Amino acid sequence: MLAIKTKKYVKAVIEAPPSKSYTQRALVIAALANGKSIIKNPLFSDDTSHMISALKAFGARTERKGNNLVVYGTNGKLKQPKGRIFSGNAGTTMRFITAFASLADGTSVITGDKRMQQRPINDLLDALRQLGVKSESSSGCPPVKIYGGNFIGGTARLKGSISSQYLSSILMVAPYAEKDVTISITGNLASKPYVDITVDVMKNFGVDIKNVNYKKFIIKNTKKYKSGNYVVEGDASSASYFFAAAAVTKGKIMVKNINPKSKQGDIKFVDILKRMGCGVRKGNSFIEVQGGSLKGIHVDMNEMPDIVPTLAVTSLFADSATTIRNVPNLRLKETDRLRALAFELRKIGANVEEMQDGLNIKRRRLQKAIIETYNDHRMAMSFAVAGLVINGVRIKNPGCVAKSFPDFWKKFNEMYKK
Template sequence: MKWLVTKSRLQGAVDIPASKSHTIRALLIATLARGESVILKPLFSKDGVSALHASKCLGAEISEQGETLIVQGTGGAITPKVPMIDMGNSGTSTRLFTLAAALSTTPVCFDGDASLRSRPMGPLLQALQDLGGSYECTEKDGHLPYSVHGSLRGTDITVDGTTSQYLSALLMTTPLIPGNTVISVPQLNEKPYVEMTLWWLDKMEISYEVNSGFNKFLVYGDQQYRPIEEKISGDFSSATFAAVGAAVTGGSVTLHNLDFSDPQGDKGVFDILRRMGATVTIEGKSVTVSAQQLHGTTIDLNAMPDAIAALAVLGTVAEGETRIENVAQARIKETDRIAVMADELRKMGADIEELDDGLIIRKSTLHGAAVSGHEDHRVVMALALAGMIASGETEIDTAEAADVTYPSFYDDFTVLGGHLQKI
């Protein structure tokens, strides 16, 4: 599917969909817990469905009652119901559920689409092996498709911190295995996502220790998850697009369903918007964003790499130069988002320069063009914002990818005044 986008001014209010990251963690904990869990208003997107599918395949019994999931957990006794689990495009779900699957002595195979097959899994598989598990990659070492199985036992391990998902997977499964696990993590990226994982462990009263540098963790073994009952809060990563959209189009948008006490790192986007000259007003679980004139700045995006696509568009309307740095891990997401955003925005006339770990963007006058979303949900949504500030028409392919995390994007942004058309 393609979207045709023309100049727009966003105005109004929008309810932000539930957090993908919280939904996946909630489903994993509910799967591993003993007893019945209730998950209220999870994200029913493609990534959410992948996590739901994995949960069922690993033995959880799940019923859907409107916007609520009722999960009968396994108590950590994983009994795979199928020999292979198709994870679609969900890297987070794949990494978190892979280690949990190794609680089973029966091999479980994971696979996904072409994008997911390209993403690195080697450090997680090595950590699994260090814990006593086994894996086999059937095509390319360190990549999907692969099979995993146990038995896992606590020990001292080191895991790569390029993506926080490797560490989160370990932190969520090692409490259930025999013995204590000491995890060393040199150069951890995306710290807020680990803090989100620890937030869940704290809610479950799981015992662990972490040092001040966030590079060594002690997880006590032989623990058990209790059932959860939790409403999933709004997704700050998805909120980024409405917030940036308001700022770049000169409109004013109120975003509902956002809890600023939540550990999600992408709430930092609102601080960046303020720093660049936008007006940001928070009232309870709502925030209003508007802007008339923006100025460039330097942005360390290590903690929230998912924001790079939208912020690259923001840089094109800011006076002077916007420098995004310390976010090399954006190259190993659904696409190489650094290279892709530079290439696609150049097609629209952007003055943009690619760095090893980020981008330099200078104020530019954008024009419509035929651009590719590269089957990456965040790239598609960011290019839609670019089309709203460009002259002429912008045609975006693979637009259906937005459904991965924001299935209502097209409808929400049309209601806000975005000129989008499906073709």
């Protein structure tokens, strides 16, 4: 358990860690490419380790050289793994490797930890079946068995509301199908910016996708990604905790190694903070937030669901209620994030209405609390921000941040230096 020290006014310059979303996609695509690729400034985290181990099982070799990862691609010719692939609680690894396994001859079994075995994957399996890939899952959740080597391609319909990772996983392997691939999305596609990230990385490795208003995606079976060097940009989700720290303490934080024009949806969190009353300054590779008197807002968070815990904690310090809507898929994350947030926010002194797709949050008398993190990295990092203002906040299982931001507590402590 970690006790968070209060800090009335934070002023610091923080360097954002590399993007988890970009790192995971670059690893998958480099593993499929036709030669040696160098991924520069990747994120090294628990999720990255699960991905590297999975790719290795299929014959893609990686080598760490300083701050870079060298990936020796397979040119789409994958080996059958000798044992089960374990993804832990890494949703990207589980979903991406499920489609990846369709290119390997023979049978692959992909599973995860207890929570991962409760997270749905049937919509992805159904879309893969339409493209010729046979699979088994007794519960519609992991573990899954993929019978590979028969990725025919063609057309498939995919439900878009549960997770954009289903679509991303198919897009990345689609160039190696026997025929061109067309994916038609049914319903509304959740978390569109994550699909934009996938398309962006694919383009960097030489494959273009036709995106028809996020309703249809067409990928040619080029059978080839071009290997090369790829630089991973900073992580907007990880930067959000420091922007929130400035907001709640009325302090000033500059985050470097961040692209204000990034395709990451979470980069728009600073625009929400601006609406709430903060000052925001953007440069070529930094964003600075100056805290102010915060007011509550009503906001649709469908395109940046990972920011919901950060915003929920920030809203504790607003002078009026904040309503967060259109994020029902948060119930399927590392934990049921909406329920977990509601419970922990009430514990710390908020009046919270939990809705099917969001939260309504209004502060009451804020008080000390021991925060349960549910082994969810974003719960730990978000509630640490509350502890800057509320005396007596303690975080259980602080090590869970290793999933996406191993250096979080080190960076967090930099805010106490001035």
